[in-house]
Amino acid sequence: xxxxxxxxxxxxxxxxxxxxxxxxxxxxxxxxIFGFLGPNGAGKxxxxxxxxxxxxxxxxxxxxxxxxxxxxxxxxxxxxxYMSQKFSLYPDLTPFENIRFYLGIYNVPTAEWPERIEWVxxxxxxxxxxxxxxxxxxxxxxxxxxxxxxxxxxxxxxFLDEPTSGVDPITRRHFWEFIRQLTRQGVxxxxxxxxxxxxxxxxxxxxxxxxxxxxxxxxxEIVAAVLPGRPEADLGDAFxxxxxxxxx
Numbered sequence: 001x002x003x004x005x006x007x008x009x010x011x012x013x014x015x016x017x018x019x020x021x022x023x024x025x026x027x028x029x030x031x032x033i034f035g036f037l038g039p040n041g042a043g044k045x046x047x048x049x050x051x052x053x054x055x056x057x058x059x060x061x062x063x064x065x066x067x068x069x070x071x072x073x074x075x076x077x078x079x080x081x082y083m084s085q086k087f088s089l090y091p092d093l094t095p096f097e098n099i100r101f102y103l104g105i106y107n108v109p110t111a112e113w114p115e116r117i118e119w120v121x122x123x124x125x126x127x128x129x130x131x132x133x134x135x136x137x138x139x140x141x142x143x144x145x146x147x148x149x150x151x152x153x154x155x156x157x158x159f160l161d162e163p164t165s166g167v168d169p170i171t172r173r174h175f176w177e178f179i180r181q182l183t184r185q186g187v188x189x190x191x192x193x194x195x196x197x198x199x200x201x202x203x204x205x206x207x208x209x210x211x212x213x214x215x216x217x218x219x220x221e222i223v224a225a226v227l228p229g230r231p232e233a234d235l236g237d238a239f240x241x242x243x244x245x246x247x248x
Contacts, residue, residue: 008062035202091135140171
């Protein structure tokens with residue numbers, strides 16, 4: 001649809017003889033939180049890297065933020081925000097220096113730098129440690145800083161690759177509260193995770209295993225379809241049941 005932030009059809013990624021992503025088709029509506037769920041090695045990170053223009057798909061078709069996935073990868077990179085699974089900032093720099101570095105990378109006009117810097121420190125609650133080496137910060141604080149840097153150029157589409165991996169439950173809760181605030185401002189959020197309990201924050205989810213989509217839709221609808229008659233079941237229960245069906 002024309003108002004979709006992401007739309008892909010039969011997307012494939014092969015590495016030699018190994019097929020990491022196998023003909024996935026889905027769309028992400030503008031302004032929603034869209035979850036891409038599955039176990040480690042399911043193809044989540046490979047998919048998100050294709051959508052972000054980092055690696056080229058093997059075949060298929062798609063558009064991200066209105067740009068063609070095959071011919072406009074550089075324009076996609078300039079338009080979206082991306083927070084990788086692995087911490088991507090510079091540990092020897094301070095939070096202030098990291099923010100200033102990424103302002104330059106994103107070509108944010110220098111006149112906007114003071115406002116953008118203070119905004120990031122306000123939303124990440126890291127003002128008190130702005131001049132400490134980033135390597136000294138707890139993992140959850142570093143993740144907050146990475147998210148702030150991904151938002152410096154005010155993207156309308158944000159990709160988050162397992163953003164809460166390795167952080168404590170309180171930090172995870174605060175993180176999701178902030179994500180919900182972003183969507184109220186019209187930002188579309190595409191998030192990958194292997195934490196099934198986090199799916200309750202998503203408007204719709206796709207569940208993927210071995211590179212293939214095994215379920216799609218609102219979390220409650222997936223649970224009801226996979227485990228009818230079990231009102232106590234959650235998405236984790238549904239995923240386990242789906243994996244058993246998929247097993248040889």
